[in-house]
Amino acid sequence: MVGIARFRDFVIALTRMAEEDVPEARWLGEGKALLAELIRRDDWLPESCAAAGPTYRQYLLHCDPLERFSVVSFVWGPGQRTPVHNHTVWGLVGMLRGEEISKEILPGAPMRRGRVDHLRPGEVVAVSPNLSDIHVVENALPDRSSVSIHVYGANIGAVSRSVFDPETGAERRFVSGYSNPALPNLWDRSAEAR
Ligand code: FE
Numbered sequence: 484m485v486g487i488a489r490f491r492d493f494v495i496a497l498t499r500m501a502e503e504d505v506p507e508a509r510w511l512g513e514g515k516a517l518l519a520e521l522i523r524r525d526d527w528l529p530e531s532c533a534a535a536g537p538t539y540r541q542y543l544l545h546c547d548p549l550e551r552f553s554v555v556s557f558v559w560g561p562g563q564r565t566p567v568h569n570h571t572v573w574g575l576v577g578m579l580r581g582e583e584i585s586k587e588i589l590p591g592a593p594m595r596r597g598r599v600d601h602l603r604p605g606e607v608v609a610v611s612p613n614l615s616d617i618h619v620v621e622n623a624l625p626d627r628s629s630v631s632i633h634v635y636g637a638n639i640g641a642v643s644r645s646v647f648d649p650e651t652g653a654e655r656r657f658v659s660g661y662s663n664p665a666l667p668n669l670w671d672r673s674a675e676a677r
Pocket of ligand 1: 568569570618620
């Protein structure tokens with residue numbers, strides 16, 4: 484975890500943006516650039532937050548104390564995918580390791596497939612109720628895990644949102660929670676203080 488300081492600096496930069504109360508467009512612009520810089524190198528994510536499970540995993544890496552944003556690592560094992568879901572707040576998805584496919588899903592009965600993004604390491608895409616907010620995400624690789632880093636404009640694990648039945652379009656309430664009971668320690672700066 485040699486690069487944990489880079490993740491800490493990322494959190495600090497996002498916190499400064501939150502303090503400025505920037506509009507969504509700036510999160511999706513400047514925030515996207517910050518996330519692209521963070522995921523340019525894969526040397527900082529703690530292994531405990533990159534482990535696959537029996538279904539996809541979502542590990543909280545940091546939540547702003549005022550819940551203005553959160554940062555989450557998503558891990559898909561081979562063959563794993565999310566349900567069709569929405570977010571209700573803006574989000575940024577940056578590919579760190581492996582590859583994933585995000586398929587936009589359009590309302591209807593049955594629901595229709597929209598744009599397809601095939602994400603490779605270093606790429607960042609946005610979701611938002613103001614752009615397109617419903618999608619399904621899956622691991623694009625058959626033989627190993629894929630890991631992406633997400634930033635959302637809320638404490639996403641506690642947001643009441645929806646999953647959808649793609650055949651009927653029926654909507655069901657969904658609160659995702661998080662897979663980890665403890666957060667990475669970003670704040671042990673003793674080595675530089677000594
Ligand atoms: Fe999503």
